[in-house]
Amino acid sequence: MATIPPPITVPQRSERPSVSQRAHAERTVRTLGRRKVVNGLMIGLTWAAALVATLPLLFIIF
Amino acid sequence: MIVGPRPLEEPSSGLAARLASAGVGDRVYRVAITLFAACVPLLLLLIAAEIARAAWPALRTFGFGFLTSSAWDPVNGAFGAAPALYGTIVSSIVALVIATPLAIGVAIYLSEFAPGWLRQPVSFLVDLLAAIPSVVYGLWGIFVLIPLLRTHVVPFLKDTLHLGATPLFSGPNYGPSMLAAGVILAIMILPYISAVAREVLLAVPRSQREAALALGATRWETIWGAVLPYARSGIIGGVILGLGRALGETMAVTMVIGNTHEISSSLLSPGYTMASLIANQFSEATGDLHLSALMAIGFVLFVLTLVVNALARWLVWRVARSA
Numbered sequence: 001m002a003t004i005p006p007p008i009t010v011p012q013r014s015e016r017p018s019v020s021q022r023a024h025a026e027r028t029v030r031t032l033g034r035r036k037v038v039n040g041l042m043i044g045l046t047w048a049a050a051l052v053a054t055l056p057l058l059f060i061i062f
Numbered sequence: 063m064i065v066g067p068r069p070l071e072e073p074s075s076g077l078a079a080r081l082a083s084a085g086v087g088d089r090v091y092r093v094a095i096t097l098f099a100a101c102v103p104l105l106l107l108l109i110a111a112e113i114a115r116a117a118w119p120a121l122r123t124f125g126f127g128f129l130t131s132s133a134w135d136p137v138n139g140a141f142g143a144a145p146a147l148y149g150t151i152v153s154s155i156v157a158l159v160i161a162t163p164l165a166i167g168v169a170i171y172l173s174e175f176a177p178g179w180l181r182q183p184v185s186f187l188v189d190l191l192a193a194i195p196s197v198v199y200g201l202w203g204i205f206v207l208i209p210l211l212r213t214h215v216v217p218f219l220k221d222t223l224h225l226g227a228t229p230l231f232s233g234p235n236y237g238p239s240m241l242a243a244g245v246i247l248a249i250m251i252l253p254y255i256s257a258v259a260r261e262v263l264l265a266v267p268r269s270q271r272e273a274a275l276a277l278g279a280t281r282w283e284t285i286w287g288a289v290l291p292y293a294r295s296g297i298i299g300g301v302i303l304g305l306g307r308a309l310g311e312t313m314a315v316t317m318v319i320g321n322t323h324e325i326s327s328s329l330l331s332p333g334y335t336m337a338s339l340i341a342n343q344f345s346e347a348t349g350d351l352h353l354s355a356l357m358a359i360g361f362v363l364f365v366l367t368l369v370v371n372a373l374a375r376w377l378v379w380r381v382a383r384s385a
Binding site: 028035036038039042043045046047048049050052053054056057058059060 | 171187202206249278283286
């Protein structure tokens with residue numbers, strides 16, 4: 001005889017965020033600007049690295 | 063007329079003979095390729111044995127002191143490898159310090175950010191650095207790099223950044239130096255590290271990136287927190303592969319390092335590497351002990367390069383297995 005699986009109970013979502021969730025959200029908002037700057041800076045550095053890496057060959061050839 | 067399946071026949075004597083001859087051919091082929099494969103490690107062992115045999119008189123005469131002595135006096139028969147060993151390690155470290163961040167930056171850019179139309183040309187240009195003969199690097203070093211270092215870079219380091227007070231940049235700079243050798247080596251090993259790092263980064267599963275992005279990470283945080291840790295062993299393998307290349311490089315280094323058998327803490331001083339010492343003196347070595355000392359330096363270099371390359375292969379293999 002096939003057994004019927006127990007019904008899935010979805011945990012009730014509270015109306016208000018918890019203290020830790022609120023702290024996470026506040027920290028995200030607070031650090032977002034800095035993270036975006038770091039992101040742009042590091043992507044720019046990788047671009048600069050690619051540019052610098054191609055320079056020796058161009059210097060040698062020309 | 064209906065044609066049915068042909069009844070199974072006993073193999074004719076011709077077919078049996080063909081099968082038997084094919085079996086013999088397979089065996090001969092297997093033995094032949096096994097012999098060919100065995101030739102490579104055998105050759106390596108023969109080279110090591112021959113160098114060790116030729117190096118034995120010097121190693122027996124000087125013992126472990128050969129590696130720590132700074133003497134190099136062919137007239138009085140006093141030989142020590144310390145300055146060459148020091149020069150090899152320092153110039154390779156300088157090369158790694160310059161090339162590693164640059165190569166990883168290039169690899170990240172090419173694997174993560176570069177638009178499709180730019181990826182191939184930049185990869186090609188960087189990879190092409192590996193195809194330039196080392197003597198061309200040496201000439202370029204003499205005529206372009208050394209004057210550039212002497213007139214612009216070193217004054218900037220000493221006067222603007224005030225690094226002249228530190229032991230690393232103390233003393234005058236006459237041109238050929240450990241710094242010039244390190245920079246040349248950095249350019250030479252850049253394509254090797256970059257190529258390995260690029261392949262390893264491309265092998266990182268897409269799910270790693272998607273998971274990090276789904277959690278709200280920026281593109282850089284995704285690379286820093288999810289992609290680079292996954293590819294760490296492979297990138298280290300590439301770096302060590304570059305180190306192995308830097309340790310053994312001869313011609314370009316010989317042309318720009320200054321070839322002075324002394325240990326100096328300053329990168330602006332001339333120096334020697336093991337490979338350049340052998341290249342410079344082998345044809346002029348007259349005494350048996352002199353020749354044996356050069357072979358002993360070759361043996362040390364051989365062992366060092368072998369260990370470094372084996373380590374690199376093992377690290378790359380570990381990443382490939384886990385991917």
